[in-house]
Amino acid sequence: MKVLSLRNLLAVVFAAFILVGCSSQSTKPTETPVVEDSSGTETQGVEQSGGMSDEELAKKRRMEEMQRMEAEMAALREVRVFYFDFDKSLIKPEAREYIKAHAKYLAENPAMSIVLNGYADERGTKEYNLALGERRALSVRNYLEVNGAKRGQIDVVSYGEEFPADPGHNETAWSKNRRVVLEYK
């Protein structure tokens, strides 16, 4: 699986921060309300002037901190594919923080719902792999529920070894095909 290196993660977080900072319209209703005067260009110029009261400064810092965290969570949620070992449905440690970020978001946005698509690599039998794909998706669902999502928000479907992400017939391809893909509806 592709693990985001810390550096890449920071780059993504930074990019997301800029997007949020420019108050661009996100497709997902994820943002906590952004206070415009803290991010607009007008206030940028004032920042160094020292014209703000302590209270205003503290409020501004809190806002910035919230934005930073929000952007960080949004960046974590960009990871929507989770990989598995052969014939296994245990969630790998490196996938946990991403799934938790989705769980938190679902908990905070009860109107949102997702579908978990489970897959297997081509090795082994088709019907067993169909059940294995489902068990992988159920394993992700369970982890989402434990972390605050509601079962009603989560739909599960397995395609087994159909629709491989990589059509190759080697371990590189197989490792990409043993996966659960999370999709927001």
Place this chain on the structure above:
Amino acid sequence: MYPAKFLRVLVFLCGLVTAAGVRADLVIEITEGVRGALPIAIVPFANLTGQALSVDIAQVISDDLQRSGDFDPMPRTNMLSLPSKEEDVYFRDWSIVGQRYLLVGNITYDPQTQQNKTQYELLDVQSEQALVGRVISGGPALLRDMAHAIADTVYEALTGKPGVFSTKLAYVTLDERQGKPVYSLEVSDADGQRSKMVFRSNWPIISPAWSPDGKMLAYVSFESGRPAIFLQNIETEVRSLVANYKGLNSAPAWSPDGTRLAMTLSKDGNAEIYIQDLRNGQLRRLTNHWAIDTEPSWSPDGKSIVFTSDRGGGPQVYMVDVAGGRPQRLTFEGNYNARPRFSLDGNTIYYVHQRSGFNVAALDMASGQNKILTETDMDESPSVAPNGSMIIYATQRQGKGVLAVVGVNSGSKYTLPAQFGDVREPAWSPYLKR
């Protein structure tokens, strides 16, 4: 949920997804012959009809017998004479070139009935006796059927087992030439010829299973975006949905009497095996375990079901009484043994076993001994010919899905590649009534 009885019956529309007309016949390539196969000379049948025939009957018979692995037909070019009836045969000539059996015949046409009549004799070269002498008739469209019927008769006369040359294959092709995948459920003759599309979809089709009377196929279609089980009459094309519960609806398997369908459903939490009575739609749960239970197959006496379960940590083959009870584990060698299928005599279970790759293996029920039958890398979905002599399975060759057949005792092998794309999920039909 949709009990079978209350289902809307959907009339199947031919060519729903793409234009029909292109046949998905399979091409046979013999990969391994056998030593010890019976030498037989199949002499070209004399055509006395006065018109060209669309099928070379003797060639079809010869190909059928050769594929079985039990026969070694003599090449035509080596034949010194081409007799078409017993009185024209000089037995010594055939004995000298090492032939044990001889098949001769001729075809006439009766304008009155508009039927072809094929008269043939199977001769024993050593005893100079006719073993079989018969006449069969049929319309011009039935020449291939005639040839397969003659091959069945010859096979049974010389091996004691019924032939399977008049049976059918069901399989799924996948063609991605148009960008969007096109899955097609096909039925062909046992030699891959005369394929006919049963259902076509841009969504996966898996697990075709023949009804015991050979009239229906049960299969899993993802056309709604999720797996659901359908039944379809091959002749009338009438189609019905039998299982569309939340979660998995898959791995259909007919009971030997055709009244019930075992299947895998996950509506109650995870993959479990259920039995649905097709007469009244009643559903009964057979397994109950947090592990995966799937891929059921009935014993020929209808009393037991074998299936795959990973309750022991990895997939292994188990058997359970149809009435219920505690499943008993049958496979112990290796970490991966799955998708069992009973032979029709109930003595053997064929399944997929992982060594370095995945192979088809046979488990002898009496001795508990197992034997690996195939040696390519990705062999799966074994299906047994109704006479038990051959296993068809799916494998890969140069990255393409192909079907392959192995003789259970002869060890002979041949492959059936698709003309385009992949072919997978083979299911050998039962004997078909004519």
